[in-house]
Amino acid sequence: MPGFDMHTHTVFSDGTTTPEDNVAAALALGLAGLAVTDHDTTAAISRARAAAAGTGLEIVPGTEFSAELDETSVHVLGYWFDLGDEPLQAEMDRLRNERERRADEIVVKFNELAVPITMQRVLEIAGAAPIGRPHIAKAVVEVGAAATVQEVFDTWLADDGPAYVPKYAVHPVVAVELLVAAGGVAVLAHPALYGRADQGIDDDVVEAMAAAGLVGIEVDHPAHDESARERYGRLATRLGLVAVAGSDFHGESKDVSLGDAVTAGDVVDVLRASVRGG
Ligand code: AMP
Ligand code: ZN
Ligand code: FE
Ligand code: FE
Secondary structure (H helix, E strand, O other): OOOEEOOEOOOOOOOOOOHHHHHHHHHHHOOOEEEEOOEOOOOOHHHHHHHHOOOOOEEEEEEEEEEEEOOEEEEEEEEOOOOOOHHHHHHHHHHHHHHHHHHHHHHHHHHHOOOOOOHHHHHHHHOOOOOOHHHHHHHHHHOOOOOOHHHHHHHHHOOOOOOOOOOOOOOHHHHHHHHHHOOOEEEEOOHHHOOHHHOOOOHHHHHHHHHOOOOEEEEEOOOOOHHHHHHHHHHHHHHOOEEEEOOOEOHHHOOOOOOOOOEOHHHHHHHHOOOOOO
């Protein structure tokens, strides 16, 4: 089905593929569009645009913005915002620095737990990307303390794990406000995957985000089970929000392919129509 994959990562965050790889994959699938949504950065967008130029593939400029609520990460997808917007870029800059500080703390925790990773190696793995837990998890796998990145999350790094350190990030409502003020469209990413044991984000938080200008909810995500899709699909309907689909492709780090979830073009048009003045 030609549609838009509205949630993808590259090596500019914690994905393992380049923007050019992702454009090639989208073209091979015959997708109509590809949103570039790296964590807290917009650095991959110009390369994706250059790679897609003249192909007919539409690049949706975006980011997956980190917010935090009760020591749990909450991710807000933003699309079509002004890439030069000062307050938004300043918060993303601050977040990238905060990620480095937090990675330092996580490395210390692992060392205390007798896992001998180093910050130097974590920085090498992250390269130019804002440091994310998946980079740290790779370092843990490298030293042989676990077989897979998922095992590292399950044992230490999940939100309720012994090596977890929260980021100082804005409240999800403030994240929506920042994206809206930058002329963008805000969509709550994978709402079922937050909190202890993935109990999901509470309806009242989503209601507050909707009041702040949230436009959609990512209902169709590869890690959402049937009950999560029903629950958040119903919530989207009740709040008048658009149900969005995205693969959350991360390259080899996750068992998901680009295009595994796509949003139909007419639904993307509804999202696009929500851009301020657009
Ligand atoms: P960070 O932005 O550094 O907090 O890392 C968030 C990323 O870590 C997410 O985008 C996922 O890729 C990954 N992640 C978070 N929790 C888990 C988990 N329980 N299992 C596997 N991956 C996870
Ligand atoms: Zn990620
Ligand atoms: Fe996410
Ligand atoms: Fe993501």
